[in-house]
Amino acid sequence: MTNIRPNAVRIDDHAARWATKLDLGSLSEAEEAALDHWLAQDPLHQGALLRAQAILVYLDRGRALAAGSAPVPQETGEEEPPAAPGRRRFLRFSGGAAAIAAGLGAIFVLPRLGREEIMTGIGEVRRVPLADGSVAVINTASRLAITLQPKQRAINLEEGEAWFQVAHDKSRPFIVAAGAVRVRAVGTAFAVRLRPEGADVLVTEGVVETWIEGRAGSRRLLRAGGRSYVAPGTDQAAIAVESSPQDIERALAWRGGEIVLDGQTVDYAVAELNRYNRQHIVIGDPSIGREPLIGYFRTSDPMKFAAAVAEMTGSHVVEKGDEILVSR
Amino acid sequence: MPGRWGLVKCRREIIDWVGSNIIPYERELRAWLRRRALPAQDIDDIIHDSYLCIAQLSDVGHIRNGRAYLFTTARSVMLRRVRRDRIVRIESLIEIDAMTLQDADPGPERHASARQELARIQRLVASLPDRCREIFYLRRMEGMPQRQIAKRLGVTEHIVEAQAARGLKLIMKAIAQEEGGAEHHQGMRYDEHPAKCRED
Secondary structure: OOOOOOOHHHHHHHHHHHHHHHHHOOOOHHHHHHHHHHHHHOHHHHHHHHHHHHHHHHHHHHHHHHHHHOOOOOOOOOOOOOOOOOOEHHHHHOOHHHHHHHOHHHHHOOOOOEEEEEEOOOOOOEEEEOOOOOEEEEOOOOEEEEEEOOOOEEEEEEEOEEEEEOOOOOOOOEEEEEOOEEEEEOOOEEEEEEEOOEEEEEEEEOEEEEEEOOOOOOOEEEEOOEEEEEOOOOOHHHOEEEEOHHHHHHHOHHHHOEEEEEEEEHHHHHHHHHOOOOOEEEEOOHHHHOOEEEEEEEOOOHHHHHHHHHHHHOOEEEEEOOEEEEEO | OHHHHHHHOOOHHHHHHHHHHOHHHHHHHHHHHHHOOOOHHHHHHHHHHHHHHHHOOOOOOOOOOHHHHHHHHHHHHHHHHHHHHOOOOHHHHHHHHHHHHOOOOOOHHHOOOHHHHHHHHHHHHHOOOHHHHHHHHHHHOOOOOHHHHHHHHOOOHHHHHHHHHHHHHHHHHHHHHOOOOOOOOOOOOOOOOOOOOOOO
16 A cells, blocks of 8 residues: 555645645635645545644644743843733844844743733734633734733733634633623633624633623623624623524634625625725625625635626626725 | 535634644654554554544544544554555554553643643754744744745745745654654553544
């Protein structure tokens, strides 16, 4: 059997290349087809790809472990005080590439305690391992502040949306604040999206507790597969809880750089896509906006989506600077 | 949708879970397979096949012990290969069965300490060539987007991608060749149901 199969080193070379492209989000359409083709060639390729992607995750743990286990160099005074607010992550390493090349080991074990603020630009989806072993995947145009304290892990979602896979730690609840809405988890995975009037909470694993700060009787338990829209401005009865695992998987497809539509309207899809791009789609005719859609679209390619809608509705597309106009 | 995600790429939760709960133990599984005197190619195939089984899971929430799960999955992969190809040596088969009878708990004391694990990850990254390591660092530790890395280092985005892929390739190879692991396991307890694999 050993001679029939291309040698495993070659498989791993390909797997490394694909995993890197998936990680960087740099797959072109043609490459995506090539990836499908490669995966279909031999089932073992899928195993090799998972291994390569998981090794990247494993390496990310370095940062989390560094913060969790390295002694804190308190007496050196070189490290900034842990609670320097508003400090951006990348500024800490403004020493640049030379410093990185020179002292990777040293940089690697810098403790990441205190408050940390993370932002994403338009169209950027960023995966950030946290010091407690949890992982945050942060969607486009979002901002959040993370404060890891001995008694609790506090995340303030100031803008946008994020999904969290929470490392289990009973003694330190993980609490996400989105406006007046609170979501508490111990070890579980869930997403929170801040909306003008409240927040969407989607649970992918385990159980979370949601409530509205300062509002008695607003506590609800939400289980895996459940989603809830919590709006402080409305009365308690409006805290809708529904269970729809399929819907949640669909709603969180942004983590893979896609949006998935299953009967949603063109208007809905456009509002979603416009979150990810500077170039906005504008629907010139309300009747187009009401059309239901089914399909997968890359969040980074609004033009392709517009073209698909135009084809489906017999309309046409005009591109003008930052605008893609779809009209009859 | 599950079909598409299943084939094209694993779901994010599964990848994250494997990165934290399976990858740390691959070295141990490889060491065990090597002691069975299997040819290197067979070991690689068994490893890839085991990951394939895990890739096909729809959910990992029920798995409490990643290490036990990995060994159990590898065992069922081996048995299937034996049935199909009759290529695994007969001694290995006896070993596999003996393993199932033992009841040594993989237990918490087998877990590498966080410090050891960190040292291992540092070693893996530190062994990369300079340019690779810089790019790896900016991407993995800082989560910097490709474009920004290219700008920072004054290279093209193409180079960033090529170097990142090269770094990953080297680390994958290093993990496959690392010696040892938590060597003194007398066996494992099979308290996890193995991944249900494709039949062929």
